[in-house]
Amino acid sequence: MGLLSNISRPANRSPSSSFFIPRFFVVVAALSFTILLFFEVDSFVQSFVSSTKTIAGHNLEPTPWHPFPPKPSSLDQESKYSVASKILQCSYLSCGRSTTDNTSQHNPPKHDLSKSESCPDFFKYIHRDLEPWTKSKISARHIMGAQNFAAFRILIIGGKLYVDLYYACVQSRAMFTIWSFLQLLRRYPGKIPDVDLMFDCMDKPTINRTEHASMPLPLFRYCTTPAHFDIPFPDWSFWGWSEINIQPWEEEFRSIKEGSQAHSWRKKSPIAYWKGNPDVASPLRMALLQCNDTEMWRAQIMRQDWGEAARGGFKQSKLSDQCNHQYKIYTEGYAWSVSLKYILACGSVPLIVSPEYLDFFSRGLTPQKNYLPVRPSDLCLSIKLAVEWGYGHPDMAEAVGRAAQDFIGNLTMDRVYDYMYHLLVEYSKLLDFRPRQPPAAMEVCVDSVLCFADENQRRFLRKSLAFPSSSLPCSI
Numbered sequence: 001m002g003l004l005s006n007i008s009r010p011a012n013r014s015p016s017s018s019f020f021i022p023r024f025f026v027v028v029a030a031l032s033f034t035i036l037l038f039f040e041v042d043s044f045v046q047s048f049v050s051s052t053k054t055i056a057g058h059n060l061e062p063t064p065w066h067p068f069p070p071k072p073s074s075l076d077q078e079s080k081y082s083v084a085s086k087i088l089q090c091s092y093l094s095c096g097r098s099t100t101d102n103t104s105q106h107n108p109p110k111h112d113l114s115k116s117e118s119c120p121d122f123f124k125y126i127h128r129d130l131e132p133w134t135k136s137k138i139s140a141r142h143i144m145g146a147q148n149f150a151a152f153r154i155l156i157i158g159g160k161l162y163v164d165l166y167y168a169c170v171q172s173r174a175m176f177t178i179w180s181f182l183q184l185l186r187r188y189p190g191k192i193p194d195v196d197l198m199f200d201c202m203d204k205p206t207i208n209r210t211e212h213a214s215m216p217l218p219l220f221r222y223c224t225t226p227a228h229f230d231i232p233f234p235d236w237s238f239w240g241w242s243e244i245n246i247q248p249w250e251e252e253f254r255s256i257k258e259g260s261q262a263h264s265w266r267k268k269s270p271i272a273y274w275k276g277n278p279d280v281a282s283p284l285r286m287a288l289l290q291c292n293d294t295e296m297w298r299a300q301i302m303r304q305d306w307g308e309a310a311r312g313g314f315k316q317s318k319l320s321d322q323c324n325h326q327y328k329i330y331t332e333g334y335a336w337s338v339s340l341k342y343i344l345a346c347g348s349v350p351l352i353v354s355p356e357y358l359d360f361f362s363r364g365l366t367p368q369k370n371y372l373p374v375r376p377s378d379l380c381l382s383i384k385l386a387v388e389w390g391y392g393h394p395d396m397a398e399a400v401g402r403a404a405q406d407f408i409g410n411l412t413m414d415r416v417y418d419y420m421y422h423l424l425v426e427y428s429k430l431l432d433f434r435p436r437q438p439p440a441a442m443e444v445c446v447d448s449v450l451c452f453a454d455e456n457q458r459r460f461l462r463k464s465l466a467f468p469s470s471s472l473p474c475s476i
């Protein structure tokens with residue numbers, strides 16, 4: 001409103017200087033000028049509001065390759081003036097005068113060269129994921145090709161993050177994924193190279209190795225398969241999943257591990273347990289419902305209704321209360337599922353139904369050592385046989401559960417950031433051009449994300465704020 005009253009002031013002043021024009025005409029002229037100005041400003045605000053895309057999903061259509069019901073962002077319920085002022089404040093005025101950027105003074109990084117640990121074994125897949133471009137390098141043409149499959153583009157230039165938005169992502173995946181890049185920049189200030197990359201936030205890999213054999217496109221997403229070029233990257237839930245109240249990873253891990261210690265493994269119920277959403281277009285999860293018989297199949301299959309859980313304040317759905325069984329089943333959903341790390345955290349024996357999709361860490365799991373594989377054909381029988389093997393070998397079974405918990409416990413946020421670090425460093429070495437800010441890309445910083453986040457999201461974001469590391473990244 002302040003904007004409008006300022007603009008109309010010169011028009012009100014004009015009568016004093018026009019002594020020989022009849023006052024009436026002056027008033028009419030001034031009035032029309034004001035009205036004209038009002039409509040000009042009004043249509044400017046209208047077009048500003050309806051053309052600016054935001055990381056809250058405002059003005060973005062769902063991805064055409066995976067449509068989902070668009071959820072109106074909280075912005076869409078406000079008047080266009082308050083939306084315009086919010087966009088102006090969050091997108092254009094937040095970065096540069098950072099209030100959350102005082103960490104480096106607080107905690108000056110003291111790099112201790114002797115203390116660089118070696119990275120977990122699965123970091124070797126970074127080289128395998130990037131292998132398609134070691135000869136050809138990644139050109140601007142590769143990036144523009146990948147844009148056809150991307151929801152947004154991430155650029156890091158001189159330690160600053162720029163984002164170009166193309167499509168909306170389900171829930172707050174885009175916001176939390178962009179946040180994850182910002183936290184990496186905070187964790188290793190001055191160490192993250194310039195990169196230009198395309199990211200898709202939906203579940204299924206899309207860059208088929210056969211179809212794209214002549215020109216592999218580099219596209220980041222949360223999972224991949226051996227038949228795809230997609231490059232796996234840590235998913236948003238490591239920074240929290242606000243919609244279903246899953247806390248940032250280290251806090252959630254601690255609470256699950258504590259919950260799992262309520263009973264020793266021997267005292268847990270000697271069956272295989274699964275709780276989740278079977279209605280995700282997954283034939284495997286439908287098949288799993290048939291195994292719900294503790295006598296015949298040694299399995300209990302429970303339905304998780306997240307809508308109901310949300311209405312009940314998530315009291316009944318705490319993951320830390322779901323570690324009361326000696327065996328826990330993991331099945332993929334529509335593609336990979338973020339639930340794997342929570343299942344491994346339980347200390348129960350993971351029964352993993354042979355996965356098709358792989359995320360960045362699941363490639364580090366070893367059958368018989370930290371999980372028992374289960375065949376998708378003959379699913380119920382396969383579950384029963386695994387559980388009954390454990391009845392005959394309780395020490396070995398207990399050890400598998402413990403190894404699973406150790407494996408995932410070793411995947412601290414330090415290691416998650418290290419994976420992102422090494423992946424981006426190796427990726428940047430392949431770029432055959434210098435990343436430059438495209439005109440449409442906007443700078444995004446911690447304050448601009450916090451500015452667009454709603455109150456609940458902000459709680460998760462603040463909790464997962466990263467601080468400069470006092471040690472070097474692990475070495476590959």
Ligand SMILES: *[C@@H]1O[C@H](CO)[C@@H](O)[C@H](O)[C@H]1NC(C)=O
Nearest residue numbers: 099100101102103104106465
């Ligand atoms: C920044 O510094 C202020 C005062 O020194 C402190 O209260 C605040 O928590 C700091 N912010 C962060 C993100 O560390």
Ligand SMILES: *[C@@H]1O[C@H](CO)[C@@H](O)[C@H](O)[C@H]1NC(C)=O
Nearest residue numbers: 208209210211212225227228
């Ligand atoms: C990849 O494309 C080929 C050829 O179109 C097709 O036969 C194959 O099933 C696809 N693979 C996947 C994993 O979709």
Ligand SMILES: *[C@@H]1O[C@H](CO)[C@@H](O)[C@H](O)[C@H]1NC(C)=O
Nearest residue numbers: 278289292293300301302303
């Ligand atoms: C599985 O069986 C249990 C116990 O009989 C029952 O409470 C539960 O609702 C069943 N699960 C499903 C998904 O039907």
Ligand SMILES: *[C@@H]1O[C@H](CO)[C@@H](O)[C@H](O)[C@H]1NC(C)=O
Nearest residue numbers: 403404405406407408409410
């Ligand atoms: C976890 O990390 C420790 C220390 O680096 C290592 O000794 C141990 O083997 C790791 N455990 C697993 C299961 O990877």
